[in-house]
Amino acid sequence: MESQNMYAVSAPGKVLITGGYLVLDQQYTGFVQATSSRFVCLVLKNDKNISDNNSVKVTSPQFIQGQWNYHWNNETKELSEDATNASQNYYIQCTIQNTLLIASSLSPDFNDLISSGIKIIIMGHNDFYSQREQLQKMNLPRNFTSIRSIPDFCEANCLIKDVNKTGLGSSAAMITALVSSLLGFFKIIDIPASEEEAKKIDTKNDFSLNFLHNVAQYCHCLAQGKVGSGFDVSAAIWGSHVYRRFNPAIINDLYKLDKKELTAEKLVSVLDPKKNPNWDAIVKPCHIPPGFTMRLADIATGSSTPKMVSKVNAWKKANPEEAFELWSKLSSYNNKINILFEKLTQKCQSDSEAYWTTLNTLKNYTVKEWKQYEDKVSKDILDLLIEAYNDFLQVRCCLRTLSEKTETPIEPESQTHLLDACMECPGILMAGVPGAGGFDAIFCIIMEGNSSNGNVCKGIDAIEKLWQNWTESSVCPLCASQSNFGISKEDPNLYLKFIPSN
Numbered sequence: 001m002e003s004q005n006m007y008a009v010s011a012p013g014k015v016l017i018t019g020g021y022l023v024l025d026q027q028y029t030g031f032v033q034a035t036s037s038r039f040v041c042l043v044l045k046n047d048k049n050i051s052d053n054n055s056v057k058v059t060s061p062q063f064i065q066g067q068w069n070y071h072w073n074n075e076t077k078e079l080s081e082d083a084t085n086a087s088q089n090y091y092i093q094c095t096i097q098n099t100l101l102i103a104s105s106l107s108p109d110f111n112d113l114i115s116s117g118i119k120i121i122i123m124g125h126n127d128f129y130s131q132r133e134q135l136q137k138m139n140l141p142r143n144f145t146s147i148r149s150i151p152d153f154c155e156a157n158c159l160i161k162d163v164n165k166t167g168l169g170s171s172a173a174m175i176t177a178l179v180s181s182l183l184g185f186f187k188i189i190d191i192p193a194s195e196e197e198a199k200k201i202d203t204k205n206d207f208s209l210n211f212l213h214n215v216a217q218y219c220h221c222l223a224q225g226k227v228g229s230g231f232d233v234s235a236a237i238w239g240s241h242v243y244r245r246f247n248p249a250i251i252n253d254l255y256k257l258d259k260k261e262l263t264a265e266k267l268v269s270v271l272d273p274k275k276n277p278n279w280d281a282i283v284k285p286c287h288i289p290p291g292f293t294m295r296l297a298d299i300a301t302g303s304s305t306p307k308m309v310s311k312v313n314a315w316k317k318a319n320p321e322e323a324f325e326l327w328s329k330l331s332s333y334n335n336k337i338n339i340l341f342e343k344l345t346q347k348c349q350s351d352s353e354a355y356w357t358t359l360n361t362l363k364n365y366t367v368k369e370w371k372q373y374e375d376k377v378s379k380d381i382l383d384l385l386i387e388a389y390n391d392f393l394q395v396r397c398c399l400r401t402l403s404e405k406t407e408t409p410i411e412p413e414s415q416t417h418l419l420d421a422c423m424e425c426p427g428i429l430m431a432g433v434p435g436a437g438g439f440d441a442i443f444c445i446i447m448e449g450n451s452s453n454g455n456v457c458k459g460i461d462a463i464e465k466l467w468q469n470w471t472e473s474s475v476c477p478l479c480a481s482q483s484n485f486g487i488s489k490e491d492p493n494l495y496l497k498f499i500p501s502n
């Protein structure tokens with residue numbers, strides 16, 4: 001197929017390292033690390049001889065009944081569901097409805113590209129869904145080697161409504177990939193195809209990515225029926241960064257409009273960053289420092305973020321002074337972590353030799369042993385590392401206070417035991433519950449050192465063993481590590497093999 005007739009993108013998942021709950025409020029920020037696990041979305045134009053006018057056929061090949069067929073009416077500008085659809089997927093339907101509405105008004109090629117119908121293929125990396133059952137079926141132990149041996153985009157063998165998610169932000173990555181593949185296919189935006197290209201982009205002024213951001217945030221809020229902080233959509237676009245949310249009032253007004261009032265022009269007037277100067281989200285690039293790696297584990301029980309958020313919000317409303325004090329304390333430790341990550345990254349640039357010697361030495365020891373190696377490493381860098389370790393303990397302490405006050409299991413006791421054990425492994429800088437916390441997942445930031453020196457990473461081996469032998473809760477590693485890159489244009493040819501033949 002000719003390349004102008006197909007378009008593919010991928011968007012990463014997210015781990016909110018600091019800023020859970022606080023980031024809902026524009027006053028505070030959160031540090032979100034993007035993951036190497038990504039969602040892929042591919043849009044293909046139908047062959048001219050197929051008379052399937054204005055059809056939009058979506059396939060999610062990993063799921064049973066993962067097929068949703070629609071028809072776009074160019075007169076009414078509405079997407080209607082085919083009567084034969086076995087199930088509904090509101091997330092997909094409302095995202096396509098709104099993106100096609102925008103495309104119909106902005107793309108000179110819209111009629112030509114939609115007239116013979118389009119196909120959309122959506123695939124999420126295995127990490128977005130729990131792979132415990134798959135490992136059991138393959139008779140494999142729960143370790144990194146096993147989890148990586150599961151075939152790419154593995155079938156979930158269930159309906160999408162029944163899948164166990166891992167908290168990496170499947171809906172945000174899926175919606176962002178879907179919006180961007182459609183806006184790219186209809187030639188409305190340009191998407192970077194490499195990390196180098198993305199690094200040159202001005203996050204404040206780039207039209208394509210800011211427009212994409214605004215449309216994806218709107219669609220995600222519409223699909224979820226609420227305005228979350230939007231850090232997950234932001235990470236799917238910008239990759240890792242310190243995020244300050246947009247003012248929710250910007251899109252709230254759109255929800256009040258009825259179908260007739262919600263025209264393409266109205267949507268564009270609110271979502272186009274050139275037409276609406278009120279968009280005020282702030283994206284400050286930030287990432288875990290060089291020589292560190294992130295590992296994640298899925299915890300069997302799972303938690304409901306909306307329920308936890310409403311309990312925390314209710315307590316905050318009833319106890320404004322106490323909440324303000326706790327929010328201020330937590331925010332100051334969160335900010336310290338972000339600053340320490342920046343300082344360590346700068347040290348790696350300004351004093352590279354000392355930086356790598358320090359990491360390559362300390363990575364083999366637990367934090368309690370680090371001081372013994374003081375004379376072999378850079379004192380400045382050691383101090384920054386110990387400060388980061390201790391500040392993160394304070395972050396966890398504030399989260400436990402929040403758990404107690406709100407009677408919400410943000411860092412529940414069983415997670416505390418597991419995280420404490422992780423933080424005692426060699427080379428572990430921090431271990432925590434991401435985002436809203438609870439029983440969904442944990443992350444570890446591990447000192448890996450200069451991987452070119454070829455040594456094994458003791459920290460990764462240690463947490464792998466710890467997780468495998470842990471009995472208090474059921475811990476299953478994920479494949480993902482950190483990756484700072486956000487939305488990416490992909491070569492569609494790489495994904496054609498995943499399209500089912502029927």
Ligand SMILES: Nc1ncnc2c1ncn2[C@@H]1O[C@H](COP(=O)(O)OP(=O)(O)OP(=O)(O)O)[C@@H](O)[C@H]1O
Pocket residue numbers: 060062089090091092122123124128160161165166167168169170171172174224
């Ligand atoms: N592979 C997929 N194909 C089609 N739709 C998907 C896919 N993955 C997710 N979705 C859509 O996203 C919805 C799940 O969104 P929800 O907001 O509940 O999850 P989430 O909060 O993003 O979960 P998590 O962060 O754990 O991944 C599904 O019901 C479905 O509509």
Ligand SMILES: C[C@@](O)(CCOP(=O)(O)O)CC(=O)O
Pocket residue numbers: 016019020021022023024167228229230231305309434435436437
């Ligand atoms: C609690 C909150 O701040 C973070 C939720 O993060 P997660 O989906 O649990 O990773 C909510 C939000 O920011 O939308």
